[in-house]
Structure formats: structure tokens, C-alpha cells
Amino acid sequence: MIYGHQIRSALMSMSDISNTEGIPLYVKIRESLRQQIASGELERGQKLPSEDELATKFGVSRMTVRQGTSDLIDDGLLYRRHGVGTFVTLPHIERDHSRLTNFFENSNMHGIHAKASILEFEVIHATPKIAQALLLELDEFVIHIKTLRQADDVMVTLHDAYIPHRLFSEVIQEELPDFDVQHLWSKFEKKGYPVKQAVQKIEARLADQELAKVMHIQAGAPILFKERTVYAEDGTPVEFTYCFNRGDMYSLTVTLNR
Template sequence: MLNKQSPLPMYYQIEEDIKKRIAKQEFLPGESIPSERALTEMYDVSRMTVRQAVNNLVQEGLLYREKGKGTFIAEAKMEQSLSGLTSFTEDMKRRGLKPGNKLLSFEVKEAGSPLAKKLGMEADERVYEVRRVRLADDVPMALETTYIPYGLMPELTEEHIQQSFYAYVEALGFTIGRAEQAIEAALADEYQAEALEIPLHAALLGIERLTFTTDGRPFELVQSAYRADRYKFLAEIHRN
């Protein structure tokens, strides 16, 4: 099964073989993979080699471990392009998934200096602060806090937030232009872990996005924590 004459390390060949089996649906999400002992016999290599291959696949998010139970095939990650500007609702519908929201809070508050600076406001002006869990087919995908200038859309309600916010913005006559986005790695704290139904200190993708209308006015600041076991972001990069 493995080419022991190849310059490619044995653990790498095992990783690639398991990936092919996942792609061919020989191993399905939620199913356990064979034990280390079984894999050692299957590939005719040392247990250390098998362990290295499995550890690498766990780090990639293709496998996950449950203490005392074994190692399992993870759900396939959603691929999100960084080249387009869509709302979560629009993106889930495009994938054929049912978008949903679990609204945690909806309130109006004073912006304060750091937030006001990002949104091009005065510190004493008001903003909507909306906290919610974003769902795909009822599965928690991201914990999101959104800030919106109150004066820009004073009639915004919880009902509008529960639908596609971008559709509401465009219905008001605004044209959405561009966004600035920053991504960083993070670990789930207790609040995030509970909201997203993931283990404490599980890997997250922390994302902050500031979105502008075509006339350059910022209308939305979103701070999100995406589940790293369910999401990955893709970017096409060209050499200047």
C-alpha cells in the first residue's frame, strides 16, 4: 500500500492515503478510524509512524479525538472565499444550507471612543450592539457581535436582524461597496465554548470586518469567532 522506496516519508504517505479514503467516503464524518494497532498492521509501519500521521491529521482538522473513545473523522470544513462580500445568510443559502440566528442580545448603547473611531462617529453617538450565534442547518458556526450606527438606520429592529441584514441595508437605498477584514487565531473561552457547543480552548478563527457603502461610509463593524473545525478561508493572491 505504501511505497517504501519513495523519498516521501511513511507518515506523509499514510496521511495522503487516509485523505483519499475520506474523499472517496470510505471513512465518513463521525465514524472512528481504525486503532493505532490496526493502522500499524495495515500499513506495515511502526506505531510511532502511525501516531505522527494521525497527529498531523488532527492538527489539520480532518480528524478529532474524544478522550477514552478514539479518533474520528471530522465534518468537512466550509470553504469561504475572501474575494467576495456576502452576508452569512447569503453564503449559507448559496451552499444549500438553512441559515439561522440565535439572538443573544439587541440593544442601543453609546459608542465610546475606540468603536466610534472605527465607525467614523463621535464617542457619544449611539450604536446598535447585536450579539448572536450564526447557525447553518441548526449547527452553531460562529459567535458574532455587530455594531451599527443608530443614526444611519434608526428603525432597525430585531426582526430585520433575524433576516439578511445586507438585504435590509440595500432596501433602505444604500449600496454596499467594500470591507476591510482582519483574521487571527484564537482559543474559545467559556462563553464562546458554550455558545458554539465546542470544547473549552477549541481553536477559533477570530474575524473583524468593517463594511462600507460605496460612498465610503462605514455602516457595520462585525467581530466574529468562527469554529476552526468547520471553517477555512481561501484567498487568491497575485504577484504584483
């Protein structure tokens, strides 16, 4: 996981996995296999060599091979059948759609120019709903950041974020007045709360007068509404958001596993 991006798409032949650098063997094996699948050298639906063969070929123990292939199974690129073998999945549905990204990362991934303008920035008392989501007392403060977000200069989202004041006031206020919403999550990480997971509820709604005015759409237009709680590695909730997306400009794709 840690090393994934470093050598993703690195070119390596099956036999060359000398541990010259500080990269774990199972990561090299994993990326070697990933590259062979991407290049078509290993065809979709094809059976891999057995774990024993791979171990011999890579010059490692079988457990190390399994550690590499297990990652690719999690990624949806391989699957195992007990007593039969390990296979490459067909149109290999990668797990990217179930990865947590923020608006800006997601836009960049798709070559879209994303922009956010801050409409409100205030410190308020948590509402019951927000306090519950963020595990705060009712009288605790939260930082409220309301932004309007554009993709390729089209307004697509009105975003209300609420952040525990107790945890992040310093790291956020030290950047004022030119606060950079794009890298909010890195502020969380800086305080020891790396973002790990989000739970989001999705609904279809209609735009009311107020929302319509702000987003320059018709009242009654379809809105994809999202309510999201973001959690850090240890399970601490770090952000709660209401998110109003233009129905005609925005769709959401997710991958679910059984």
C-alpha cells in the same frame, strides 16, 4: 455588472447579438464569450480571435469588444498579451472567492441551511474601537446585535454587529420585534447606502470559558476570529463586527490578485 445575472448562462451563438432587448452589446458579447468558455467551445489556454475579428464577427466596433473582454479579464477568465493575443486562462480561477457575501448568501451558495438566533439586541454608546471603525463620535449610539449562527443545525459562529444608530435606527426599529438579520444589508441599501466593500482582519485564537459555554465547545478550542468593517458605495462605514467561528467547522477562502 448591472445586467450580469440577468443573462448569465443565457445561450447565445457568436453571431446572434441583435440588440432586440435593452441589453448593452458589450454585455451580450461578454456573456456569449463566457458561455463559450463554460461550454468548452473555447478551450482553456486557447487564443481568442483577434479584437478586429471579434468586432467584425459581432458587428460592433473594436472598443465595444474590448469593453466586454475587459470584464472577463477582471473576472480572471481571460488575459491579454500585448502583441500576441487574448487567451482563455487555464483552470480559470473565478473571482468568486474575493466577493463580499454575508453568512446567509454564502451558505445558500453552497447548499447549506443557515439560521441565526438573536441573543442580544440593544442600543449602546460606541466604544472607542467601534467609534473609530464607524467614524462616529465617542458618545454616539450604535445598535448592537449579537447572534448565534448555525449551518445545517450546527453552531458555527458567534456574531457581534454594531451599526450606526444615526443612520439606520428607523429602518431597523420599524421591523421590531421580529427583526430579520438575514437581510440587514438591504436595509442599508434602502437608506441609500448599498454595501460595496469590507475590510476584515483574521486571527487564530483560543475559545475562552465564556465563548466555550455559548457555543457548546471546549475552552481552548481553536477559533477563527474575524474583525470586519463593512463600507457602502461612497465609503461610509455601515457595520462593524466581531465574529467568532468554530475552528474545526469553519474555514475561509479568499482570492488575491497581484
